[in-house]
Amino acid sequence: MENRVTRREFLKKVGQGGFGLYLSTLPLSLTSCTQAEKKTFSSFQEVYRSSSKSLSKTGLELLRYPYLQCPTTSSMKIAWKTKGTCKGEIRYGLTQDLERIANGLSPTDYHVVTLPDLQPGAQYYYQIFGDGTPLTEMETFKTAKPCSSKGFSFIAFGDSGSGNADQYRVTEVMKSLNFDLAILTGDIVYPDGDAAYYEPNYFRPYRDLIKKVPFFPSLGNHDLDSKNGQGYLEAFDVPANNPLGSKRYYAFRYAHALFIALDSNEGLLYKPDQIQGSPQYKWLVHELQKAENDPEVNWRFVFFHHPPYSGGYHGQGSQKERLAQLRKTLIPVLEKYRVDMVFNGHDHHYERSYPIRDGSIESDHDSDTQGIVYIVTGGGGRGNNFWRNRLKKGPWCAYIEDAFHVTYVEIDRGLLTLKAINDRGEVIDKATIQKSRI
Numbered sequence: 001m002e003n004r005v006t007r008r009e010f011l012k013k014v015g016q017g018g019f020g021l022y023l024s025t026l027p028l029s030l031t032s033c034t035q036a037e038k039k040t041f042s043s044f045q046e047v048y049r050s051s052s053k054s055l056s057k058t059g060l061e062l063l064r065y066p067y068l069q070c071p072t073t074s075s076m077k078i079a080w081k082t083k084g085t086c087k088g089e090i091r092y093g094l095t096q097d098l099e100r101i102a103n104g105l106s107p108t109d110y111h112v113v114t115l116p117d118l119q120p121g122a123q124y125y126y127q128i129f130g131d132g133t134p135l136t137e138m139e140t141f142k143t144a145k146p147c148s149s150k151g152f153s154f155i156a157f158g159d160s161g162s163g164n165a166d167q168y169r170v171t172e173v174m175k176s177l178n179f180d181l182a183i184l185t186g187d188i189v190y191p192d193g194d195a196a197y198y199e200p201n202y203f204r205p206y207r208d209l210i211k212k213v214p215f216f217p218s219l220g221n222h223d224l225d226s227k228n229g230q231g232y233l234e235a236f237d238v239p240a241n242n243p244l245g246s247k248r249y250y251a252f253r254y255a256h257a258l259f260i261a262l263d264s265n266e267g268l269l270y271k272p273d274q275i276q277g278s279p280q281y282k283w284l285v286h287e288l289q290k291a292e293n294d295p296e297v298n299w300r301f302v303f304f305h306h307p308p309y310s311g312g313y314h315g316q317g318s319q320k321e322r323l324a325q326l327r328k329t330l331i332p333v334l335e336k337y338r339v340d341m342v343f344n345g346h347d348h349h350y351e352r353s354y355p356i357r358d359g360s361i362e363s364d365h366d367s368d369t370q371g372i373v374y375i376v377t378g379g380g381g382r383g384n385n386f387w388r389n390r391l392k393k394g395p396w397c398a399y400i401e402d403a404f405h406v407t408y409v410e411i412d413r414g415l416l417t418l419k420a421i422n423d424r425g426e427v428i429d430k431a432t433i434q435k436s437r438i
Ligand SMILES: [Fe+2]
Pocket: 187, 220, 221, 222, 305, 345, 346, 347
């Protein structure tokens, strides 16, 4: 089955027609900076208090609230940390009766328990116990939606882990959205990805999201600065479905979409004469070829840290040449296998490209393949004030703005609707892609 973007319609809507016609405002609860900030700080205090104490009366203390990992249509992995070792247990079920139990294998302080034999696209209730004592409130999650699903939604963001009010404001906007999963474009915790920064800059800010929605990370350069990414590798359990069993890049399916997370820090990806020798590249080609032969894959999304197209600091500055190399090395294979959209961070602004193919903006002709839309979504909370007002709109660029934000994508079979939403809850950019056939 062929995937087609009706580029004539897409360009008419988001390019030549001008994005302004499609600007709108979501009915979000955040209406002003002041309100958002008040909400941010009160929720920060709330999160801090509840993550620092346990419901247990036995002295057991919950150090890290449970978070979801590796969701499938029939299973869910849940991880949490306790102060001191105990026997971990999850009571769960389709109703609040929590009729099923899954146990950890042995007493530990870092608990990872998989819930098997679940129904696809279903909401489950769950509660964490340690040595038989409840450690959390009753929570919920949803299993991954099956291919037959009409649609789903996800958010994308990067460069987030500052732990400051900017990150918390964007987090409040995320909480106001209804989405099934999140993809992270790297630089997850600052300043250097050390394990010590994951609690204040990732697990605490996103506590109320990651307990009910799976977040899928990718590696930024800062995430590698301490111990070559050890903090990242310890924090996340991703489907390491590549021949090396590496957690630095992976693929997963959600409904009728394929998602691929790449490690764009790998030097070979930048070298045209050497990329063919990269195990990651060989694996990427294999995954895309598999999807090409799978009629149930209608959408293809790839996310990684370094942006091939950016009018921001790195796109213009000292890394300009290095980022441009990605257009020669990585992008041709993404185009060949009809990737729809690429999400990046590294630069801390929002930017959307026109559909690009072979280095050119797609014209309004109609063919089997179409250009890729590139999204820079590095406004998760780190900030970039020194670069404000110096963004440069390249010829590829449909929209660019310096804003803390999150990118929100809704899929309804062949229709994709993308919105960039700033930290005041305002839609700053909106675009749609309509596939003529799926
Ligand atoms: Fe970066």
